[in-house]
Amino acid sequence: MATLRTIGALVVAGALALPIAAQAQSPANTRLADGRDWQRSSPEVRRAYLAGVSNMISVGARYDAKHDPGQTDTFSQRAQKGLDGFTVDAAIQTVDAWYKAHPDQLDKPVLSVIWAQMAKPRLAE
Numbered sequence: 108m109a110t111l112r113t114i115g116a117l118v119v120a121g122a123l124a125l126p127i128a129a130q131a132q133s134p135a136n137t138r139l140a141d142g143r144d145w146q147r148s149s150p151e152v153r154r155a156y157l158a159g160v161s162n163m164i165s166v167g168a169r170y171d172a173k174h175d176p177g178q179t180d181t182f183s184q185r186a187q188k189g190l191d192g193f194t195v196d197a198a199i200q201t202v203d204a205w206y207k208a209h210p211d212q213l214d215k216p217v218l219s220v221i222w223a224q225m226a227k228p229r230l231a232e
Contacts, residue, residue: 142206142213142220150199157195160218164190189226201225 145153167183175181190198198221205220206213 139216139218141216142209145202145206145217146213153199153202154195156217157198160221161190185230186222186226189229190221193225198225 140156148156164183164186168181168187171178171181171183178184201224202217202220205224209215
């Protein structure tokens with residue numbers, strides 16, 4: 108099964124799938140996809156979103172490594188390290204479970220849930 112890191116080979120457009128749906132409802136077109144957007148999205152859109160996020164993190168980490176080789180603690184590098192080994196299915200289950208357990212926090216961005224529930228805890232190890 109592909110990990111979030113290797114799924115990064117998929118199309119960057121996947122990262123846009125969920126936010127585009129979110130922006131269509133936002134007059135300023137500036138907000139991040141949140142729990143309401145996540146819950147309204149099909150499994151395919153969720154997968155595409157996560158593939159796109161993974162790709163963006165991978166590209167960012169590679170860019171940072173190339174343009175600032177002495178710096179190993181950029182956000183993209185930390186996110187890549189913290190998410191390494193997670194499958195897309197595990198990420199979907201984690202995000203689904205978090206929003207189910209916190210129905211009063213559907214305004215929290217999906218990326219914030221991914222960071223707080225998946226990446227950050229592994230970085231503390």
